[in-house]
Amino acid sequence: MNLTMSAPTHIPVLLEETIEALDVQPGGRYIDCTLGAGGHAAAILEHSSPGGQLLGIDADPRAIKIARARLEAYSSSTLLINQNFANLQAICNKYDFFPVHGILFDLGLSSLQLENGRGFSFQHDAPLDMRLSPRQEITAAIIINASPESQLAHLIRAYGEERYSQQIAHQIVQQRPIITTLQLAQMIEEAVGGRRGRIHPATKTFQALRVAVNQELEHLQSALKQAIDLLGFGGRLVVISYHSLEDRIVKRLMHQEASGEEACLRLVNKKVITPSLAEVQFNPRSRSAKLRAAERITGPGEQFLSG
Numbered sequence: 001m002n003l004t005m006s007a008p009t010h011i012p013v014l015l016e017e018t019i020e021a022l023d024v025q026p027g028g029r030y031i032d033c034t035l036g037a038g039g040h041a042a043a044i045l046e047h048s049s050p051g052g053q054l055l056g057i058d059a060d061p062r063a064i065k066i067a068r069a070r071l072e073a074y075s076s077s078t079l080l081i082n083q084n085f086a087n088l089q090a091i092c093n094k095y096d097f098f099p100v101h102g103i104l105f106d107l108g109l110s111s112l113q114l115e116n117g118r119g120f121s122f123q124h125d126a127p128l129d130m131r132l133s134p135r136q137e138i139t140a141a142i143i144i145n146a147s148p149e150s151q152l153a154h155l156i157r158a159y160g161e162e163r164y165s166q167q168i169a170h171q172i173v174q175q176r177p178i179i180t181t182l183q184l185a186q187m188i189e190e191a192v193g194g195r196r197g198r199i200h201p202a203t204k205t206f207q208a209l210r211v212a213v214n215q216e217l218e219h220l221q222s223a224l225k226q227a228i229d230l231l232g233f234g235g236r237l238v239v240i241s242y243h244s245l246e247d248r249i250v251k252r253l254m255h256q257e258a259s260g261e262e263a264c265l266r267l268v269n270k271k272v273i274t275p276s277l278a279e280v281q282f283n284p285r286s287r288s289a290k291l292r293a294a295e296r297i298t299g300p301g302e303q304f305l306s307g
């Protein structure tokens with residue numbers, strides 16, 4: 001497979017806005033916690049050159065491989081790590097990579113993962129896997145086929161905000177085993193009485209399963225706290241989220257850390273940044289994106305950014 005050819009199929013979302021929100025400067029030290037196909041990382045490296053450094057993290061070994069090929073020209077200033085960003089602090093300690101000028105989280109999945117038959121999408125028939133990393137043990141199939149009905153209903157409600165969670169969980173339990181994405185999608189459609197509107201009725205359940213399989217909310221909550229600690233004075237934290245559960249965590253933490261006497265952050269934008277109409281038309285996957293940015297107003301080295 002030609003990796004360089006396949007890399008550009010993920011279009012980075014809110015790219016200019018991200019570089020501006022990170023306030024990328026030549027010689028700066030940055031972390032991309034969700035490397036993906038390396039689109040944002042390439043722009044960060046370009047804007048931080050000469051002398052910039054980037055630590056890129058992704059839980060998916062295939063993403064690392066693609067990004068490594070894409071960022072080859074910058075290989076001497078990049079360090080790419082195949083790990084979960086929940087281990088951010090440990091990774092930075094190991095490689096002595098702190099304090100930093102900016103940290104980016106571009107959450108969720110890349111187009112490559114959605115298209116790769118790994119069970120994330122009901123547009124393609126595939127086994128119900130949904131793991132970001134093959135090192136994880138729990139797949140979506142295990143959750144679907146082994147959880148009690150009440151637990152399934154709770155999960156679909158809590159992580160998918162699906163109002164028909166009870167009906168869907170009931171139908172799943174009746175029809176198990178469920179092996180593939182299309183089988184599940186079709187069953188959900190029947191459970192909720194067919195399609196209404198443009199959004200497929202399986203969308204929220206698929207989101208819920210993905211969030212559960214990858215413990216997305218727990219890892220995000222923990223990684224954001226670690227990220228704040230790694231920023232130097234004046235360093236920026238930028239997070240792009242794609243659904244309300246993620247955005248709520250980001251918003252809460254940023255607002256909490258930016259208020260009161262002990263505040264360690266300042267919000268860079270009072271309002272959340274969303275893609276322009278032109279970007280959504282060009283890249284429909286950007287439509288639900290929300291960017292929030294905060295700046296560290298305490299921390300190591302007041303002269304850090306100018307130094």
Ligand SMILES: C[S@@+](CC[C@H](N)C(=O)[O-])C[C@H]1O[C@@H](n2cnc3c(N)ncnc32)[C@H](O)[C@@H]1O
Pocket residue numbers: 010011012013033034035036037038039040041057058059060063083084085086106107108109110132219
């Ligand atoms: C939307 S994509 C990032 C795309 C990237 N910004 C680009 O321009 O190509 C999100 C990436 O984050 C990775 N990811 C999601 N959750 C993660 C986690 N907890 N730890 C590490 N990587 C994660 C996914 O594997 C995926 O490759």
